[in-house]
Amino acid sequence: MYDVVIVGAGPTGLWLAGELRLGGASVVVLETRRERDANSKALTIHPRTIEVLDCRGVAEPFLAEGVRIPNGHFGGLPDRMDFSVLDTPYPFTLALPQARTEELLEERALALGAVVRRGCQVTGLTGSGVRLADEVVAARYVVGCDGTRSTVREAAGIDFPGTDATTWGWLGDVVLDDPPGFANITGPEGGLMVVPLPGGLHRIVGGAPTTGRGELTLDELRVTVRAIAGTDFGMRDPKWLSRFGNATRQASTYRSGNVLLAGDAAHMHFPAGGVGMNVGIQDAHNLGWKLAAVVTGRADEALLDTYHAERHPVGADLLRHTRAQTALMTAYSPEGQALRAVVSGLIASAPDMSKVLAERLSGLDVAYATGRRVPDQRLSGGDTLFTRLRGGGHVETGAGLVRPDGHLA
Known part of the structure; x- marks a missing residue:
């Protein structure tokens, strides 16, 4: 029997596995996919997450490979928050594909002695672990890091209240023959951002009033980008095209007995500001040392209750901020454009406001009791x-x- 079974080998589950091993707990990570997903939903690593990596001595590969961005946007506004004023050794974000982040975090977890098993689809919970198609994996605790459609959350009977999608965005990882570098373009036809990726690709991400819900095609993306930017930047050779909605939900509790939730299994939202993966890793950073202390007998089980008490409010704040950013991003009407201009001007002219937003977006302002x-x-x-x-x-x-x-x- 393991001390902990983690369901889901994304960034949250892999960071948690390393933290549990660092604290002396035995852990196995079960992942449905046989191979790591090559398409990277997450791209941005925020300053607090870089600090977390540094606090465990694993920041260097991320710093060496990631593209440093010295500012950040709120709601896709043209005036950007200046990260140089933040009280951190890392006053920037890193652009690094999630697939590479997962690879680096898995290397750390394995080096610390975690077991990672792929091709293992969890179908439910048992009294002492989780059930696969042909076996039971026994463990004292189960942590669901298995995404917004979490099997663990549903099997544990944990409610996931919130709102369904009312608007949709899109992204394309493509080759650009005429790339603009970093770009942030908005107007009544929609808004988009362009971010360079390793390997000669660029990510174009945005939304428009006419954004549909079906499978995104390169031709549709070209037409949409031209309408917003006046050019498609020589777009070709797509590696990944995708749509995403603004469905917003949060688990009613992050702990039910010996079952806990972290990352997207605990909270889902529009990917505004690129904060989702970061909050998930920080969930795991909070939970890991506590759960390891409990299973090794160094702390009473009551310590686990502080995980929900500390991280659920952080998740609720995440949902408020992403909803606010979504409202700004989708403000296509003349009145909405005026609102965007006013708020953007305040970010540019009110340093204190810009700093407060930057601290919240970056995760540096989180405080517990x-x-x-x-x-x-x-x-x-x-x-x-x-x-x-x-x-x-x-x-x-x-x-x-x-x-x-x-x-x-």
Whole structure:
């Protein structure tokens, strides 16, 4: 019997597996897909997530391979938030395909001793683990990191209230013969952003008043992009075309007995600002040290209740902000365009407002009842807080005791 079975080998499940192993728990990750999905839904790694990686000594490959972006958008507005004012060693986002992020996180989990099994479709829960088609995988705890259609969440009977999709966006990972570099273009015909990707590709992502719901074609994408930007940038050779909606839901509880939820299994939303994967990894960062402490006997089971208490409000705030950004992104009417212009101007002219939005988007402003996240700092022994946290334990600082997840204890 394992201490923990994780269902889902996405970024959230893989980071959680590494955290559990760092804390001494035995863990197996079960993934339905036999091969990693080559199409990367997530692209953006935010400053707080880079800090999390640094606190475990694995940030360097991400920093080496990711494209650094020194600012961020709110609701696709043309005036962007300046990340250079943020209190972090990493005042930028990284553009890195999710497939590569998963590969790096899986390498870490395996190196720490986690077991990853692919081609394993979980069909339900048992009293002591999960059920596959032809076997039961026994474990003391089950964590659902299996996405918005989570089998674990449904089997545990956890409600997932919210709203269905009312608007749709699209994305295309394509080759551009005349790329604009980073671009953010909006108007009454819709809005789009262009982001360079490794390997000579660009991602074009956006929305338009006439966006449909069926399978996206390259011809449709060309027509839509031309209507918004006046050009299709020489678009060709699509690697991936996709649509997505603004259905917004959150699990009523992140824990039901020995079943817990993290990442998209706990919250779904429009992918505004590229924050979803980051919040999922940070869910896992909060849960991992706690669950490991419980299963190894270092903490009482009541510690697990703090996971819901701390992370559910973060998820609720995520939903509020993505809904607000969606409203701005889809404000195609003259009145909506005027609203966008006013808010965008405030971001440009009110530094305090821009900073507050940047802190929220980047995940640096998260605070629990025990305290806020503690910035990196030089400690009395000569090393830094982030370096000291790499062992996965509590760290004493001048500001007080810091938990393994970087927040004041």
